[in-house]
Amino acid sequence: MAVLDALLLQSGYNAALVTLGAALLGFSAGASGSFLFLRKRALVSDAVAHATLPGVALAFMVMVSLGGDGRSLFGLLLGSAISAGVGLLSIEWIVRRTRLSEDAAIGAVLGVFFGAGVVLLTIIQTMSTGRQAGLESFLLGSTAGMLFEDAIVIAVGGAVSVGLIWLLRRPMTLVSFDADYAASLGYDTRRIDLLIMGLVTAATVIGLKVVGLILIVAMLIIPSVTARFWTERTGQLVWIAGTVGAFAGYTGAAISASAPNLPTGPIIVLMSAAFFTLSLFLAPARGVVAALLRHRRFQARVHRRQGLLALAAQHPIREGYTLRLLAREGLVRADGVPTLEGRAEAAKVVLDEERWTVARRIHQDIGLSGQYDGLTPIEDVFTKDEIAAFDHEITRLGAV
Amino acid sequence: MSPFPPEIVTEAGVAIAPSLPDDAALTIRSATVSYGDKPAVFSVDATFPAGALSAIVGPNGAGKSTLLKAALGVVPRVSGEIFAFGEPVEQARGRIAYVPQRASVDWDFPTTVLDVVKMGLYPRVGLLGRLSGSMRQTAVDALARVGMADFADRQIGRLSGGQQQRVFLARALAQDADLYLLDEPFAGVDAATERAIIDVLKLLRAEGKAVVAVHHDLATVRDYFDHVFFINVRRVAEGPVDTTFTTETLQATYGGRLAATQLSELALTRAG
Numbered sequence: 207m208a209v210l211d212a213l214l215l216q217s218g219y220n221a222a223l224v225t226l227g228a229a230l231l232g233f234s235a236g237a238s239g240s241f242l243f244l245r246k247r248a249l250v251s252d253a254v255a256h257a258t259l260p261g262v263a264l265a266f267m268v269m270v271s272l273g274g275d276g277r278s279l280f281g282l283l284l285g286s287a288i289s290a291g292v293g294l295l296s297i298e299w300i301v302r303r304t305r306l307s308e309d310a311a312i313g314a315v316l317g318v319f320f321g322a323g324v325v326l327l328t329i330i331q332t333m334s335t336g337r338q339a340g341l342e343s344f345l346l347g348s349t350a351g352m353l354f355e356d357a358i359v360i361a362v363g364g365a366v367s368v369g370l371i372w373l374l375r376r377p378m379t380l381v382s383f384d385a386d387y388a389a390s391l392g393y394d395t396r397r398i399d400l401l402i403m404g405l406v407t408a409a410t411v412i413g414l415k416v417v418g419l420i421l422i423v424a425m426l427i428i429p430s431v432t433a434r435f436w437t438e439r440t441g442q443l444v445w446i447a448g449t450v451g452a453f454a455g456y457t458g459a460a461i462s463a464s465a466p467n468l469p470t471g472p473i474i475v476l477m478s479a480a481f482f483t484l485s486l487f488l489a490p491a492r493g494v495v496a497a498l499l500r501h502r503r504f505q506a507r508v509h510r511r512q513g514l515l516a517l518a519a520q521h522p523i524r525e526g527y528t529l530r531l532l533a534r535e536g537l538v539r540a541d542g543v544p545t546l547e548g549r550a551e552a553a554k555v556v557l558d559e560e561r562w563t564v565a566r567r568i569h570q571d572i573g574l575s576g577q578y579d580g581l582t583p584i585e586d587v588f589t590k591d592e593i594a595a596f597d598h599e600i601t602r603l604g605a606v
Numbered sequence: 607m608s609p610f611p612p613e614i615v616t617e618a619g620v621a622i623a624p625s626l627p628d629d630a631a632l633t634i635r636s637a638t639v640s641y642g643d644k645p646a647v648f649s650v651d652a653t654f655p656a657g658a659l660s661a662i663v664g665p666n667g668a669g670k671s672t673l674l675k676a677a678l679g680v681v682p683r684v685s686g687e688i689f690a691f692g693e694p695v696e697q698a699r700g701r702i703a704y705v706p707q708r709a710s711v712d713w714d715f716p717t718t719v720l721d722v723v724k725m726g727l728y729p730r731v732g733l734l735g736r737l738s739g740s741m742r743q744t745a746v747d748a749l750a751r752v753g754m755a756d757f758a759d760r761q762i763g764r765l766s767g768g769q770q771q772r773v774f775l776a777r778a779l780a781q782d783a784d785l786y787l788l789d790e791p792f793a794g795v796d797a798a799t800e801r802a803i804i805d806v807l808k809l810l811r812a813e814g815k816a817v818v819a820v821h822h823d824l825a826t827v828r829d830y831f832d833h834v835f836f837i838n839v840r841r842v843a844e845g846p847v848d849t850t851f852t853t854e855t856l857q858a859t860y861g862g863r864l865a866a867t868q869l870s871e872l873a874l875t876r877a878g
Contacts, residue, residue: 244715305642376728383725384711387777389680390704390787391729392696438716438761569766569796587766589753592798 208464213457221463224349224416227357228455228474231413234364235422236429236451237371238405240444243430244382245402249309250297251426253316254403255410255419257293258286259323262344262414263330275337279356279415286344287411293319294403347418347471349459356415363412367405371444378402379440416459417471425451428478435489454478506531507581511555513537517544518552558584564596564603630689631656631785631816632677637686639669639676645684646672650841656691656784657814659807660833661821661847665860668838670820671707671789677818678704678787690785698785700729703778705788708770713763719773720758723748726780748779751809753802768799775803786810788819792826804830824864824872827851 208217215222242248265285266276274281293315300311330338340348371378380388381398389395406426413422433446458474487494513528514537523529523542532538537548544552561584584593632654639647647669654660662670675681677688679695690698703726723745724737731737749755752772757765762773771791778786786807792800807817807830821827827834827847834850836842836859843855856864856872864872 246712373733376731376733379717380725380728383715383717383722384706386675386680386706386710387704387725390678390699390702390706392699434716438718439721440715440717443716568798569768589756589769589798591753591802592768592796595798 209461212460212464215460217460217463220352221460223354223357224352224463224470225456225459227352227360228349228416228459228470229452230357230364230455231360231409231416232425232429232451232453232455232474232478233448234367234451235409235413235425236433236454237444237448238367238409239426239451240430240433240447241371241378241382241402242406243427243434243447244379244440244443245399247308247403248423248427249312250294250403251406251410252423253297253312253319254290254294254407255422256316256323257319258290258410258414258419259344260319260326261285261287261289261292261323262341263323263326264289266330266338266341267326267333270333270335277337277340279353279359282344283359283411283414286414287407289319290407290410291404294400294407298400298403343418344414345418345420346469347414347416347421349416349462349470352415360412360416363408367408368448370401370405374398374401375441375444382440417474421471421475424475424478425455428475428482429454432478432482432485435485435492438491450478450481454481504581510535511581514548514552514555515559517548518556560600561593561596564599565592568596568599629656630654631691632787632818633689633692634673634677635687635689637673637676637688638684639672639681640684645839647676647837648839650686650837652835652841652844654816654818654835655833656816657811658816658832659811659830660816660818660835661827661831662818662835662837663821663824663827663859664837664842665863668859670837673837674787674789674818674820678702680704701784703781703783703786705774705778705786705791707789707793708767708774713765713770715762717762718758719754719760719762719765720745720749722762722773723776723780726777729781744782745776745780748776749773751779751806752776766796768795771795771799772802775806779806784815786815786817788817790820790822792821792823824856824868 211217212221212225215225239248239251242251262282262285265282268285269278269281270276296315297308297311300306300314301308306314327341330341377388377393377398378401380391380393381395381402385395385399388398409426410419410422413425417425429451430443430447432450433443436446437443454477455474458477459470461477462468462470462473485493488496490496509525509528509531513523513525513532516523516528517532517538523532523538529538529542532548533540535547536545537551538544559580562580565584565588584596588596630653632652634650634652637647637650638645650669650673652673662673664670672681676683676686677695679688679699688695690702695702724742726748727737727741727745730741746755746758749758752775754769754772754776757769757773762770765773775788775791778788791803795803807819810817811832819831821831828851831847833845834847835844836850836855838859838861842859843850851872853872
């Protein structure tokens with residue numbers, strides 16, 4: 207089978223090269239994108255990516271005017287990195303110096319740079335010197351003619367990025383979570399922000415050839431969004447995002463190598479989208495299926511609680527589901543009469559209710575008492591001293 | 607007696623900065639901070655004593671939080687100097703801990719209670735270092751001091767407002783600083799948390815630490831604080847609560863925003 211061969215790197219030298227390169231790229235893009243996602247600046251990467259285009263075109267023109275054919279990958283990537291950097295700094299400058307918000311700055315920079323790039327590409331098409339064919343592959347990526355040196359660029363660039371991420375994980379986490387606090391500790395938050403963007407720019411530049419500037423944003427953002435479904439820890443999120451990105455890169459490149467005319471970049475993006483969709487539904491805590499199961503359990507708890515409160519109040523239980531639930535736990539007999547355990551459970555529930563009543567009166571203006579659902583044991587929500595305060599209040603009220 | 611000696615000038619008329627008060631934890635000199643062209647804090651001088659709880663008090667938009675952030679060097683100043691323990695604030699960062707407003711961060715951030723507290727230790731760890739066992743213990747102890755030890759592994763999104771505030775305080779405690787700057791630590795928290803926080807602050811004072819808090823609840827200023835600083839863009843008054851928290855200063859700070867009945871009520875709490 208062609209896909210299996212490709213996955214096992216048996217589809218020839220070029221396909222294997224592309225597959226490994228895409229996996230490395232996926233890892234570094236996914237990990238770099240994590241901090242962008244955490245900093246809530248995901249769309250900056252789109253502007254950075256689009257801002258590479260004039261750089262590619264200008265680099266080509268400069269190299270041709272110096273007498274070359276304009277196809278040196280290193281030269282083109284250097285040009286793209288410079289113009290991406292200029293785009294990034296423009297956004298930063300606009301936000302800092304004017305009253306415009308970041309989304310407006312992103313829109314302006316993205317449009318202007320991309321437009322300029324397209325104009326330059328059009329001019330290049332009319333030039334009589336240089337080998338301009340294939341420059342437009344930077345838009346959507348192309349792996350057809352990937353060389354060993356391209357893979358080396360990705361590997362070295364990716365390794366440096368990942369190394370920097372590891373080294374600077376703490377300052378970057380701190381700035382993403384609480385920039386003012388980071389500044390109070392003496393961290394230069396502006397420089398750290400620029401560094402996060404610099405990592406993103408690096409991932410963009412080394413990924414230009416494979417996925418192209420239009421889709422690279424997907425490789426930066428989708429992996430970390432996917433990872434968020436699986437973890438509540440920043441450190442884990444970064445590496446999960448990297449792994450998701452690597453998987454998407456590897457499988458996407460392999461699939462596109464298994465059949466003629468399957469574009470690599472878009473297939474990689476579709477693979478990440480598949481991982482994202484799987485996570486969306488299947489993730490243990492934040493996934494949709496888990497939410498559904500939680501709802502079912504929730505329903506059971508509602509019935510159990512209501513049933514116990516009815517027992518405590520010596521009201522009859524009419525709903526069959528509630529009776530079955532309590533009978534299964536041995537809290538009531540089949541005829542609905544509470545057992546000894548049932549009475550004890552009911553007493554507990556009543557105390558919990560009383561504490562909650564006090565808690566809701568004391569904590570009127572805060573988030574949690576607003577989340578009172580009649581189900582969550584109060585010990586899960588309030589600290590011991592808080593509960594002791596409630597008990598004190600209950601005793602006081604009882605004494606009146 | 608003003609905490610500021612009269613300005614001394616040389617024969618050429620150049621001002622010589624007076625020496626800093628010996629017992630000051632935080633000294634602010636002619637600080638102006640502006641957003642755009644409008645000063646939020648204008649030419650403010652302030653001195654906050656060591657070993658005391660100080661409140662920064664003033665109406666909404668008076669520049670309380672801005673003054674605090676300026677004191678930390680977190681927002682740029684148009685002019686002015688900040689000293690902590692006699693040193694420029696930038697050089698004294700290791701001795702200062704900041705507790706930002708609770709609402710300033712995203713509480714769905716993927717991190718746990720203990721990890722947030724550990725952030726207070728990052729400067730000590732450095733880039734290449736690892737958080738040692740004793741540092742971890744410092745973080746756990748800080749959580750215990752605010753009554754949150756049982757919540758160490760909880761995702762921060764699943765906390766009440768009061769608990770979030772306690773976590774922020776614990777993070778500052780982990781820094782083991784000498785000066786604590788708190789931005790509205792009692793805003794929107796429950797009574798139990800308010801008590802827990804004030805107990806911690808009083809313990810800090812007993813250890814000789816200085817605490818400066820932006821405070822919005824005039825009714826508790828007398829109970830909680832030793833020193834008060836009134837601000838309404840400019841410095842209005844400052845000094846010990848006993849002598850400075852008066853009807854006159856309140857009126858001067860709040861103008862017509864406080865009703866006469868409120869003023870007399872607050873003045874009456876003096877006896878309590």
